[in-house]
Amino acid sequence: MITNEKVQEKLQIPPTKECLSEERIAYLDRLVGQARTAAYVFTQFTQEDVDRIVKSMVLSGLEQAQHLARLAVEETKLGVMEDKVIKNMVATEFAYNYIKDKRTVGIIREIPERNLVEIAEPIGVIFAMTPITNPTSTVLFKCVIAIKTRNAVIFSPHPNAWRCSSEAVRIMYESALKHGAPEGVFSCLDLHTLQDNAYLMRHKDVSLIDATGGTGAVRAAYSSGKPALGVGPGNTPVYLEKTADLNTAVVDIIVSKTFDNGTICASEQTVVIDDEIYDLVLKKFGELGAHICNEKETELLVRTVIDPKTGFMQPLAVGQNASDIARFAGLSVKPSTKLLIAQIYGVGREHPLSVEKLFPLLSVYRAKSVDEAFRVCVDLNHAGGLGHTAVIFSKNEEVICKFGEVMNAGRIIVNSPGSVGAVGGVYNDLVPTFSFGCGTGGGNSTTDNINIYHYLNIKRLARRTQTHMWFRVPNQIYFNMNAVENVRQFPSRSTIIVTNSTLEHIGAVDLVRRYIPEETHVHVSVIPDAEPEFKVIMQGVEALNFYKADQIIALGGGSVIDAAKIMKLKYQSPEADLEELAMPFLDLRKRVVEYPTAKAIRVRLIAISTTSGTGSEVTPFAVLTDKERGRKVTLADYSLSPDVAIVDPQFVLSMPKGLTADTGIDCLTHALEAGVSSYASAYTDANAMQAIRLVFKYLPIAYEHPHDEEARSMMHNAACIAGLAFSNASVGVNHALAHAFGARFGVAHGRANALMLPHVITYNASVPVKFLPSPYQKGYVAHKKYATIADLLGLGGHGTAEKVTSLVAAIEQLLDQLGFPRSIAELGISKEEFERGMPDLTRLAFDDPSWRSNPRMPLMDELVELFWKAYKGRGQEKVASASQYQDA
Amino acid sequence: MTMTAVWLKVDEQRFVPSLQDAGGKLDSVEDEVVLDFSSVLRIDPSAIRAMEEFATIADDKGVKIVLRGVSTSIYKVLKLVKLASRFAFTD
Numbered sequence: 006m007i008t009n010e011k012v013q014e015k016l017q018i019p020p021t022k023e024c025l026s027e028e029r030i031a032y033l034d035r036l037v038g039q040a041r042t043a044a045y046v047f048t049q050f051t052q053e054d055v056d057r058i059v060k061s062m063v064l065s066g067l068e069q070a071q072h073l074a075r076l077a078v079e080e081t082k083l084g085v086m087e088d089k090v091i092k093n094m095v096a097t098e099f100a101y102n103y104i105k106d107k108r109t110v111g112i113i114r115e116i117p118e119r120n121l122v123e124i125a126e127p128i129g130v131i132f133a134m135t136p137i138t139n140p141t142s143t144v145l146f147k148c149v150i151a152i153k154t155r156n157a158v159i160f161s162p163h164p165n166a167w168r169c170s171s172e173a174v175r176i177m178y179e180s181a182l183k184h185g186a187p188e189g190v191f192s193c194l195d196l197h198t199l200q201d202n203a204y205l206m207r208h209k210d211v212s213l214i215d216a217t218g219g220t221g222a223v224r225a226a227y228s229s230g231k232p233a234l235g236v237g238p239g240n241t242p243v244y245l246e247k248t249a250d251l252n253t254a255v256v257d258i259i260v261s262k263t264f265d266n267g268t269i270c271a272s273e274q275t276v277v278i279d280d281e282i283y284d285l286v287l288k289k290f291g292e293l294g295a296h297i298c299n300e301k302e303t304e305l306l307v308r309t310v311i312d313p314k315t316g317f318m319q320p321l322a323v324g325q326n327a328s329d330i331a332r333f334a335g336l337s338v339k340p341s342t343k344l345l346i347a348q349i350y351g352v353g354r355e356h357p358l359s360v361e362k363l364f365p366l367l368s369v370y371r372a373k374s375v376d377e378a379f380r381v382c383v384d385l386n387h388a389g390g391l392g393h394t395a396v397i398f399s400k401n402e403e404v405i406c407k408f409g410e411v412m413n414a415g416r417i418i419v420n421s422p423g424s425v426g427a428v429g430g431v432y433n434d435l436v437p438t439f440s441f442g443c444g445t446g447g448g449n450s451t452t453d454n455i456n457i458y459h460y461l462n463i464k465r466l467a468r469r470t471q472t473h474m475w476f477r478v479p480n481q482i483y484f485n486m487n488a489v490e491n492v493r494q495f496p497s498r499s500t501i502i503v504t505n506s507t508l509e510h511i512g513a514v515d516l517v518r519r520y521i522p523e524e525t526h527v528h529v530s531v532i533p534d535a536e537p538e539f540k541v542i543m544q545g546v547e548a549l550n551f552y553k554a555d556q557i558i559a560l561g562g563g564s565v566i567d568a569a570k571i572m573k574l575k576y577q578s579p580e581a582d583l584e585e586l587a588m589p590f591l592d593l594r595k596r597v598v599e600y601p602t603a604k605a606i607r608v609r610l611i612a613i614s615t616t617s618g619t620g621s622e623v624t625p626f627a628v629l630t631d632k633e634r635g636r637k638v639t640l641a642d643y644s645l646s647p648d649v650a651i652v653d654p655q656f657v658l659s660m661p662k663g664l665t666a667d668t669g670i671d672c673l674t675h676a677l678e679a680g681v682s683s684y685a686s687a688y689t690d691a692n693a694m695q696a697i698r699l700v701f702k703y704l705p706i707a708y709e710h711p712h713d714e715e716a717r718s719m720m721h722n723a724a725c726i727a728g729l730a731f732s733n734a735s736v737g738v739n740h741a742l743a744h745a746f747g748a749r750f751g752v753a754h755g756r757a758n759a760l761m762l763p764h765v766i767t768y769n770a771s772v773p774v775k776f777l778p779s780p781y782q783k784g785y786v787a788h789k790k791y792a793t794i795a796d797l798l799g800l801g802g803h804g805t806a807e808k809v810t811s812l813v814a815a816i817e818q819l820l821d822q823l824g825f826p827r828s829i830a831e832l833g834i835s836k837e838e839f840e841r842g843m844p845d846l847t848r849l850a851f852d853d854p855s856w857r858s859n860p861r862m863p864l865m866d867e868l869v870e871l872f873w874k875a876y877k878g879r880g881q882e883k884v885a886s887a888s889q890y891q892d893a
Numbered sequence: 894m895t896m897t898a899v900w901l902k903v904d905e906q907r908f909v910p911s912l913q914d915a916g917g918k919l920d921s922v923e924d925e926v927v928l929d930f931s932s933v934l935r936i937d938p939s940a941i942r943a944m945e946e947f948a949t950i951a952d953d954k955g956v957k958i959v960l961r962g963v964s965t966s967i968y969k970v971l972k973l974v975k976l977a978s979r980f981a982f983t984d
Binding site for chain 2: 039041042043045046048049050187188189
């Protein structure tokens with residue numbers, strides 16, 4: 006005798022009092038070993054091989070259907086021989102019909118539109134428990150789907166059905182072997198114990214348990230720690246609704262409940278009948294051979310067929326015919342009685358016949374309303390049949406769908422028999438099966454009808470997809486001197502000009518008004534010359550509502566245009582929640598929060614930029630200042646993009662030097678960040694590169710010679726072109742840092758960008774500590790793109806690193822030329838103050854969506870380091886040596 | 894006479910006898926036996942048993958077994974039945 010510890014060691018379960026002999030363990034190990042070898046050998050078989058074997062097995066099963074049915078009835082004393090023949094034929098012929106053309110070897114499905122390929126991998130060794138109620142059909146079915154999927158099966162039949170089940174295994178095995186299946190592919194335990202099952206269920210070489218049987222077997226399978234398919238018990242409720250075709254319903258229910266004497270676990274248990282048709286339905290049942298029990302007969306039946314201790318059905322009644330059950334109970338019924346019907350008045354232990362009854366005894370319930378019928382069906386569903394099957398007979402689609410929603414059942418059979426319907430392929434298009442998945446309600450992992458796909462590991466070959474990209478810009482962009490004249494072509498009844506006091510004062514508003522058609526009512530809304538606050542936005546929206554505006558002309562820099570964008574949004578969609586719309590997102594196309602679309606009101610937004618930097622006249626972004634929390638809120642959506650952009654340099658001729666420098670560097674930062682963005686494309690690159698070239702050439706001129714029209718015009722165009730680039734490629738970590746720093750220390754955006762720029766380029770050009778997943782790029786290219794920019798600017802240098810160094814140096818030189826401070830320290834911010842602000846700075850920078858498109862992922866420590874570099878100042882950057890890069 | 898290596902072609906139709914023949918020659922081998930599997934398309938449970946026995950005899954005699962031209966599907970079977978580690982493989 007082997008020791009208990011040794012068994013436990015093999016079983017890998019806590020010690021039990023039970024133990025197996027050494028001989029028994031050797032026998033079980035041998036079975037598993039043979040099955041394992043067979044399963045592995047089977048992996049070499051082709052689809053054609055398995056299809057040939059399956060066909061031969063199915064033919065053998067059909068040939069032996071009657072022999073096996075007879076054996077089953079003789080041995081189990083359950084059910085109806087003729088019905089078991091049908092079951093055996095369904096298990097083979099119907100299963101075959103479903104699987105014959107399905108691929109189960111190699112590539113089984115290709116989904117080109119998703120670049121996915123599914124490849125089948127066999128499970129290996131399956132340990133299958135089969136029930137007493139369907140002892141041969143279940144074996145036939147499992148053998149067929151196992152061969153189709155190249156698996157080996159060890160069968161453990163119900164002990165009281167061992168002879169017929171093992172005969173079914175033998176027939177299938179011999180047929181399979183004869184047609185080339187590997188030796189050992191099927192085996193059947195000899196007469197066995199629960200300990201044998203427990204040992205096999207935990208055996209290291211058993212890959213899957215398929216338990217079709219009683220609750221105990223299913224529970225044991227699920228608690229074994231192995232992947233398992235288990236079929237829970239049923240308690241099928243039927244709702245017979247008043248609109249149903251009663252003749253069909255009554256016959257279908259009789260067919261189903263009497264099929265194989267009700268041994269299929271999906272068969273009808275209680276019929277809930279609408280009050281209006283109740284008497285008629287019972288009359289029809291009676292006419293077709295059912296015996297309607299009176300109160301006394303019902304009581305006698307309960308005593309006979311229900312175990313008073315457990316409340317479950319008595320095994321002696323299972324699979325017996327109606328007249329025999331009546332005889333056991335002492336009822337006098339006609340010998341031809343097909344079905345016994347007993348009324349119940351509720352569900353639960355006080356109503357014993359409300360449980361599962363695997364024999365031809367049907368309980369009926371009279372429901373006064375649809376709601377009551379649903380309640381009773383739900384109760385029945387919860388009284389032992391969760392996840393299994395429910396049936397409805399009705400012509401009312403609404404009631405049918407509601408029933409489907411309410412029932413917790415893997416199969417909801419409509420206007421057809423429950424048992425034969427649930428098996429699939431006969432009355433409906435459900436997948437043919439002899440194992441019903443019952444979902445979590447039944448303690449199962451699936452609600453499916455178990456079939457071939459549950460016997461496969463399906464591997465998915467996922468090819469890289471070419472993600473769709475975009476290049477979205479406003480419909481109309483007018484540029485060059487006097488482009489503002491184009492305002493006249495836009496008809497409007499009521500226009501609001503949003504601007505700031507300076508522009509109004511210098512006559513810019515009057516200049517625009519000159520081109521607005523005379524019939525248009527024009528109103529001017531002057532807002533503070535600062536990044537807009539919510540209060541300012543809402544005042545603007547009030548004005549829009551008051552004047553019932555159909556056009557907004559935003560005349561100003563980024564702040565004014567951003568304010569106008571948000572005013573338009575709130576005017577068209579008052580319900581828009583800015584706080585929610587500003588929620589962070591990873592991918593613009595997959596974001597959770599969706600921007601509202603304008604419904605009742607539609608307004609045109611014309612943006613006329615009066616600075617050369619933000620590009621706001623063409624971008625889908627708007628920045629709002631949240632003064633209370635000391636932060637900036639960035640809104641991003643293409644619905645924010647202006648409808649028309651006017652890029653007229655006459656509005657920037659008088660821009661002060663400081664503003665020229667700040668906005669110019671903002672423009673350069675946009676272009677540089679879009680250029681190396683993980684969203685960059687050939688379309689955005691074209692714009693980014695052109696903008697960079699224009700800035701390097703014309704910004705110093707515009708700064709030194711403010712009245713140089715060409716320089717002003719080119720810088721104005723550069724800002725817009727950079728805007729087109731970053732509208733589609735977005736920006737990067739430079740902006741995240743600048744937003745955080747600007748908000749915390751009140752520094753202008755362009756200036757904040759300038760302080761970070763050389764450090765960020767050096768950072769992005771080095772090998773990332775952490776790469777950012779980017780389906781749009783092939784490999785890490787930021788350093789190469791900086792080198793390309795250096796080439797474009799003619800900066801010289803050999804190899805990537807030298808070129809990046811040249812670019813950084815050129816930018817530093819430009820910043821010096823424009824009089825920018827070299828460090829944050831130069832702004833008069835003390836080291837202590839900066840250090841105190843660091844936690845806020847890093848948190849704000851990391852929360853900022855701008856860096857999501859940065860080529861490398863900024864880690865918190867790296868953000869801190871970048872801030873400190875900016876604090877200490879430029880001129881300290883050393884670009885990584887060329888050896889770090891692959892120039893090729 | 895002592896040989897340092899023996900080259901044997903394995904015939905799929907006579908797999909088990911082929912291996913048994915090879916087993917008989919192990920006494921005269923000093924270093925290694927190369928079994929040419931290039932014409933074997935599939936192995937069955939009896940082939941696996943024969944290979945297991947052959948590997949055991951070779952281990953006892955300290956002879957290295959090299960399998961040549963083993964198809965991927967056969968290699969996968971040998972891996973699954975934990976026999977792959979007992980052989981060397983070559984193209």
